[in-house]
Amino acid sequence: MTDTRNTRLDAINARLDAVIAKPDAVLVAAAPQLAEELLVLGEAILEIWLAAHGAGPTALKVEGFRLLALHRQGARNDPSFNACRETCRELVYHRNLVVLEPAHADTARRLRLGAMVTRHLALFIGGKLEVAGLGEFCCSSRPLRQREAAAQQAEIA
Amino acid sequence: MSGKYQKVAYYPGCALEGTGHAYNRSTKELGKALGLELAELDNWNCCGAMEVKNIDPKLQTYLSARNLSIAQDMGFDTVMAPCNGCYHNLKKAEYDLANDPDSRAVNNRLSSKAGHKTYQAGKVTTIHALDWIKEAIGEEGLKARVKNSLKDLKVANYYGCMYTRPRHIFPEKDKGPGSESTSKPHFMDDLLAAAGAENVDYPLKTACCGGAHTLSDSDTSTKLVLNLLTTAEACGADVIATECPTCHSGLETHQVRAEKVFGRKTTVKILYFTQLLGMALGLSARKVGVHENFSESSAFLRARGLG
Numbered sequence: 001m002t003d004t005r006n007t008r009l010d011a012i013n014a015r016l017d018a019v020i021a022k023p024d025a026v027l028v029a030a031a032p033q034l035a036e037e038l039l040v041l042g043e044a045i046l047e048i049w050l051a052a053h054g055a056g057p058t059a060l061k062v063e064g065f066r067l068l069a070l071h072r073q074g075a076r077n078d079p080s081f082n083a084c085r086e087t088c089r090e091l092v093y094h095r096n097l098v099v100l101e102p103a104h105a106d107t108a109r110r111l112r113l114g115a116m117v118t119r120h121l122a123l124f125i126g127g128k129l130e131v132a133g134l135g136e137f138c139c140s141s142r143p144l145r146q147r148e149a150a151a152q153q154a155e156i157a
Numbered sequence: 158m159s160g161k162y163q164k165v166a167y168y169p170g171c172a173l174e175g176t177g178h179a180y181n182r183s184t185k186e187l188g189k190a191l192g193l194e195l196a197e198l199d200n201w202n203c204c205g206a207m208e209v210k211n212i213d214p215k216l217q218t219y220l221s222a223r224n225l226s227i228a229q230d231m232g233f234d235t236v237m238a239p240c241n242g243c244y245h246n247l248k249k250a251e252y253d254l255a256n257d258p259d260s261r262a263v264n265n266r267l268s269s270k271a272g273h274k275t276y277q278a279g280k281v282t283t284i285h286a287l288d289w290i291k292e293a294i295g296e297e298g299l300k301a302r303v304k305n306s307l308k309d310l311k312v313a314n315y316y317g318c319m320y321t322r323p324r325h326i327f328p329e330k331d332k333g334p335g336s337e338s339t340s341k342p343h344f345m346d347d348l349l350a351a352a353g354a355e356n357v358d359y360p361l362k363t364a365c366c367g368g369a370h371t372l373s374d375s376d377t378s379t380k381l382v383l384n385l386l387t388t389a390e391a392c393g394a395d396v397i398a399t400e401c402p403t404c405h406s407g408l409e410t411h412q413v414r415a416e417k418v419f420g421r422k423t424t425v426k427i428l429y430f431t432q433l434l435g436m437a438l439g440l441s442a443r444k445v446g447v448h449e450n451f452s453e454s455s456a457f458l459r460a461r462g463l464g
Contacts (some may be wrong), residue, residue, distance in 0.1 A: 083318055083365045086340055090360040109391070116388040117360050123384055124365050127377035138207060138369050138403075139245070139322035 005048050009126050012041050016122065019115040024108035031107050035098035038114045039067055042091045042121055046070035049125050065092050083139055084124050090117045162284070162293040166233035167195035168224055170243035171203055177240065177402025179446030183431035184239050184286055186445055190438045191294050191302070195237070198227045204238075204246040207369055214253075215263040221250035222264050225283070226276035239286035239431070241401035245319040247283040248326040254278035285320065286431065287344040287400055288337075296351035304439035306353030309461040312433070313359035313394035313425070314345045315385065317404040321363055345400055345430050352437035357392040361385050368407040379418060382411035386423040395457075398430045405429060409451040426454040436463045 019027070019034060027034060043066055047057040050073060062068035071088045075081035094114030098107055173181035188195050201224050203209070205217025225247060228236040238244040253260035255278035268275035284292075290299070321327065321339040330337045337344050342363065346356045366385060367378035385408065389397050399405040408427045416422045428450070435445035442464025447454055458464040 079323060082322055086363045087361070087365075089340065094360065112391055113360055113388065116384060116391060120361055120364050120381070120384050120388070123377070123380050124367075127367055127370070127374065127381065130374060130377060138242075138365075139318035 005052060005129060008048055009045070009122055009129075012044060012122050013119065015041065016115045016119045020112050020119075027108040027111045028102075031102045031111060032099050034111055035095045035114065038091065038111075038118050039065070039095045042067045042088065042118050043070055045118070045122050045125050046074055046088075049074055049128065052129060063092075067092060080128075084121055087117055087121050087124065091121065160293075162193070162235060162237070162289050164194035164196065165284070165289065166228040166231060166236040166281075167197045168201055168204075168228070168236050168238045168243055168247070169197065170201075170238060170240040171206070172240050172242065172402040176406045179449035180239060180402050180405065180429045180431060182444075182446035182449065183429055183435050186440055187290070187431045187435045187438070190435060190440055191290070191298075193289070193293055196231060196233070198224055198236070199231065201227060204243045206242055206246070210246070215260050216267075217246060218250045218253045218260045219264045219267045221246045222254060222276040223268070223271070223273065225250065225281045226268070226274050228281045229276065230274065233281065235282050235284055237284050237286060237289045239400070240403070241285075241317055241319040242403060244283060244285045245326070251278055251281075251283060252326040285400070287320075287348065290348055290434070291344050296347055299348060299351040299434070299437075303352050303437050305437055305463055307349060307433060307437050307463070308353040308355070310354045310396050310433070310463075311357055311394050312349055312354045312396045312398050313357050313389035313392055314342075314349065314362055314398050314430075315359065315389075315404060315408070316342045316345065316362050317368075317399075317401045318363060318365055320400065345398055349398060349430060349433060352434055354396075354398075354433065357389070357394045359389060359392050359394065361388050366404055366407050366411075368403050371407060371411070375414070376418070378407065379411045379414045382408055383415040383419065383421055383423070386412055386415070386425055387421075389425050390423060394425055396426045396428055396433070398428060398433055400430050406451065412452060426457050427452055428454060 050057045055073065058069050058073050060069045062072055067088055071085060091114060094110055094117060097110045169181050185195060202220055204224065205220040209220060210217040225236065238247055254264060265275050321342055324339045327339060330339050350356055364385065365381060367381040371378040397408060405427060412423055432445040432447055436442060442455055442458055447458065447464060455464060
């Protein structure tokens with residue numbers, strides 16, 4: 001991973017840690033803005049992945065959210081990216097909860113959980129940038145080693 | 158109780174004979190307590206796990222198909238696999254054999270060479286332990302049998318990745334009311350709620366735990382697991398219920414590693430759903446293998462009148 005990507009992900013993680021650590025009253029006072037910010041941070045995480053793979057991040061939206069469009073873009077020809085599909089959808093869900101009901105008694109908790117979900121996305125993408133195969137070994141397993149195995153077989157033969 | 162799945166073929170897979178031994182024990186004990194019968198596959202083999210699949214997915218299809226063939230030979234039309242990896246692989250084999258002529262050709266060739274019957278798609282249905290209990294006993298049936306309610310437990314249900322992904326190998330899911338959801342699974346939630354537990358709304362129930370990279374990139378796995386644990390605690394959970402031996406051992410070992418490496422202590426307990434249901438039915442903690450878990454939950458359970 002290059003330093004730039006590292007720095008950007010580190011900055012995002014630091015911001016998420018700061019949101020999670022805020023007192024309830026501070027979270028509630030700025031709830032809708034913070035919820036939108038989490039969504040933007042989620043988009044920024046996916047942009048880092050797309051940029052690292054030479055793709056221009058889309059400006060389109062899916063179901064009204066650019067985050068979901070960016071996920072779809074990342075998942076094209078890369079099924080392992082579906083390992084963060086539900087994480088993206090949970091982020092949208094938590095953003096909606098806060099924006100639609102900012103005065104709800106659970107708003108601070110919902111924001112913190114939204115930030116934790118965003119952090120999972122950052123960790124997953126950060127992990128994938130570190131080890132490209134992350135997510136390609138379990139639910140999206142594909143023959144990553146087929147070429148190496150074929151070469152070994154040929155050598156043996 | 159529907160009568161369906163009263164007796165099914167049982168494919169424990171290798172994890173349940175090793176690190177997931179407590180899952181094997183608790184699944185069998187739970188079945189016994191519920192009057193359900195499991196017939197372990199004779200001479201079963203590895204499902205191809207992830208290692209074979211990452212080299213030759215068609216060989217993995219054959220390995221899983223051989224197990225399905227054994228189930229058929231034993232006279233079963235249903236095989237239950239509690240491990241998410243095994244469950245996923247048998248489902249994948251079923252899908253590949255139904256849809257991919259090359260996979261069928263490899264399966265035919267290797268089955269002939271090995272000298273056993275070639276498995277044909279559609280003969281045996283693979284189910285998970287969650288499907289087994291949900292269908293054979295159901296929530297009402299469980300409620301009627303509960304002796305020790307799980308009412309003092311707040312549970313985050315963690316399904317992991319292989320129970321629902323990729324969606325196309327699980328054609329029975331996402332079929333509306335009564336069926337399992339691939340985006341927000343709920344069968345484990347339903348069963349534990351029936352046993353009295355309070356489920357928390359856990360937003361990371363299918364999120365990646367980095368399990369397969371636990372050796373090649375341990376820090377990534379630990380950070381992902383730590384986030385799963387802290388999020389469960391933030392949801393108010395005091396227990397994470399699991400239904401996969403790989404997830405379970407990953408959560409347990411990285412809970413320890415998170416404290417050692419990152420100085421982050423979490424106290425949420427990690428228990429198989431079969432252990433929780435077993436204790437709800439009055440089985441002792443020992444009977445369902447709580448002592449075989451890597452983490453210590455006995456005192457926590459005793460304080461709540463369980464085990």
